[in-house]
Amino acid sequence: MPTPRALRPLVVLVGIAALVLAGCAPGKNQVTAPASSASASSSVPAQDYGDLADFYGQQLDWTTCDAGECSKVTVPLDYDDPSGPTISLAISRHAAEGTPIGSLLMNPGGPGASGIDFLESFLGEATSKLKKNYDLVGFDPRGIQRSAPITCVDPEEMDRIIALDPDTSTDAGLQAMIDESATFSKECVNRSGDVFGHVDTISAAKDLDIMRAALGDDQLHYLGFSYGTKLGATYAALFPKTAGRLVLDGALDPTLSEGEIESGQAGGFENALRAYVADCLKGSSCPLTGSVDDGMTQIRALLDRAKVNPLPTGTDRDLTQSLTFSGIAVTLYSQSYWAALTQGLAAAIHDNDGSILLSFADVYYDRDEDGTYSTNSTEAFRAVNCLDDRSDPDFDVMRAEAAQIQKVAPTVGSFFSYGATGCADWAVPEVGGLDDYSAKGAPPVLVVGTTNDPATPYAWAQSLAQTLTSGVLLTYEGEGHTAYRASNTCIAKVVDAYLVDGKVPDDGTRC
Template sequence: MPTARLLRPVVVLVGIAALVLTGCAPDKNQVTAPTSSASGPSADVDYGDLADFYDQQLDWKKCDAGQCATLTVPLDYDDPSGETIGLALARHEADDTPIGSLLINPGGPGASGVDFLQSFLGEATSTLKKSFDLVSFDPRGIQRSSPIECVDAKEMDRITALDPDTSTDAGLQDMIDESAKFSNACLDRSGAVFGHVDTISAAKDLDVMRAVLGDDVLHYLGFSYGTKLGATYAALFPDRAGRLVLDGALDPTLTEGAIESGQAAGFEGALRAYVADCLKGSSCPLTGSVDNGMKQIRALLDRAKTSPLDTGTDRELTQALAFSGIAVTLYSQSFWSALTQGLTAAIRQGDGSILLSFSDVYYDRAEDGTYSTNSTEAFRAVNCLDDRSSTDVDDMRAQAAEITKVAPTVGSFFSYGGTSCGDWSVPEVGSLDDYSAQGAPPILVVGTTNDPATPYKWAQSLATTLSSGVLLTYEGEGHTAYRAENSCIAKVVDAYLVDGTVPDDGTRC
């Protein structure tokens, strides 16, 4: 199966860090940002058949993540009297009198917000922690919230290591058959929830959270895929949108093909930046020009497909695993030195163990061979409900040729995306007709100029798609920008979230 759509959790970076330590519309800004949201849900709002969900009380209890509670929501919002599911929430109470709650989503899709909260507290500024009750959650289908379950660990090992044959029509059909087999297993093991983990349903869950937490409007900080979730919320509930920050933006109006092409170009650019930096050092395993270095990495990937590298275990480093191991280190410039270690071992010693360990972090695979989360299953389940690429062979081959032009080194890993959801066992939900969110207050869209996973042009696009989008640019490397150590971005974002101060559209850091 292709590795396209590498919108993986921000939390994945924590795992890599551990390994490194151990070896569009009216004119913009015409609506002011809301000044408060902590007055509780408006009494005059008629929630109709959903009233019982909006009126529920949360029972907060102490847990490893701080305080935890379970929110009940309908499995199917078109049938609120039917089956329900529970969503896991975690909270860190404000160090001072809170403005209200700030809901946080780390991305994915498939990332656990409950797991993310503690690491986020280490990245968030003291101003943010003082001003808001920080609330994160596991979206429907993820980890503790009626999780999608598909295959056992042994089968997941096989799937993640699979090197597909895209050179023949039969090979493409094999990929579609793999997808069908996978989705059938998900439906068998997960049941009805497998068809209801789409982004629109998750955005409706956000509104129930907002009301139950006692807020008139939603204050929200979403990373990566979390920006799509936040933009979807704004489109559905523009009058209930508060201060929304969308960092590492994904424009939900983009087609699957545009996403695949954009990410291919993004990772190609990030890899080129890494190679240029690597070649300046004495320990770099690459030689010659940047173009030569890129070709050497591609040669390594091709070698791993024909002759997988030994890892000192019963698992070999296949091409798919090698690419995942490389790609995950491109999410942050701070991991470039780790990538140098992995490439050095693979190129000079034929040792794939380091890159395999990075790939395992990407897939949340533990040392004992188990998978600590269901992020991979949830990732595919959400994406295949939201949108699907054409499975027409001619269409896929034409798109693959275009992707290879913009990303000759890594483009093949973002091609043939139509096979990823081929013969899927539940119908596509699709997307909204309009994401402009007319009437919403200013929404802050943050983009990083050389973000590999969510290319900068997507942030520009989303800021234009949203009728009140305001673009904030971080000139740098890596995926997403808000963190305490990035003082310029943090200062602007904090001023917006805490004080309602909307920066000038086009502000750069």
């Protein structure tokens, strides 16, 4: 399932396109943005932190690396046992090109995406205003890439898993899905050890506060995308007094149930696919014909065909139904990828050639041409989500939910159903989330939503802005997943004014 997760740059596709729209909407009462008191040389009094004092008071050793400077932050493996085992979190920093306000910590999403990898690409896209005024800091959250990474399976087994076309029509098929997940999680424990049970979002948010102190900042300034918005919202709820300027772009409201996430995303991808089909049918090279409904039916027919007869790809890997959908879904994250989707669909529909869509699916899963996986994003994605929330795997309940999702998304809804099987019989207990995400006492938190975002539907940005007591909603009217860096100068100016100048936009501002 393509639940909210970040993607590596799709270098095989076309470049980023600019979109421009603007408007207004009603606002709500505002509070003043915090004046930054962060300082790279400020010292945080370790004695204020009880059993965590040594972690908060640690000094960082920096070395030169591709992003600028790199270091390690030591945190407890288990915050309920701070005197127990510890893990090291990798961080990188690009020093401000002017006098720094402080550090801006960034998370690209996932869960499972590397913030260090993200920082290296972000430097080429960040505005000069942001680079001048902040030390830009990337980090790999616990369990991810360079930070006590979890590992579960070999590349060959991962190939098999991502290509699986499950049978949801029978109880035996659903039980087989549960058994697959149970086996997967047991392998994760065998290969990863205790860290596998401690990569939950609450622990990662507590890590953020230790990073803040270790960096010498009195407040956390933060830019989070997709799942990174859940991490940021969790931080604000846990540490409202040290929350600084927080931007949450492509919002995932942590109060949503798994069923609500499944239904919302199904509708999001259905709508994004319809927008693509409508655009495709205007062009001369579109492999689809007739009306938009006809085009959606033709895409569903391709998906059904791939399940019965997987498409050849010129390799020893055929394009299964699951891989077909992944290859389509990844291109819906940005309107700039639509031309590439047209190429992939044309090859699949007209030539029975699945090679292009397979290459897109491989981008989604971070699979390299040599058959290895460049990140552990898929393993971490499942591990974090299954620690944070689990739904009832009752077969009748799941079938009723699937029927509702199918009404919302008749073309792609089947790929967002039966998610409860993915964490059933998991090898480590659920951690869960917080009881209250209102973050009372936090300064204004800027929530950014895109009206036709497939992965994090716009309604989630609206609900997160309402969930947060000081939430302020900024809307981008357009296509694609997240808005800052990928939409228009209006969004960039509003976000930069908030981060750098502390200027809070009117709630409901639209670009």
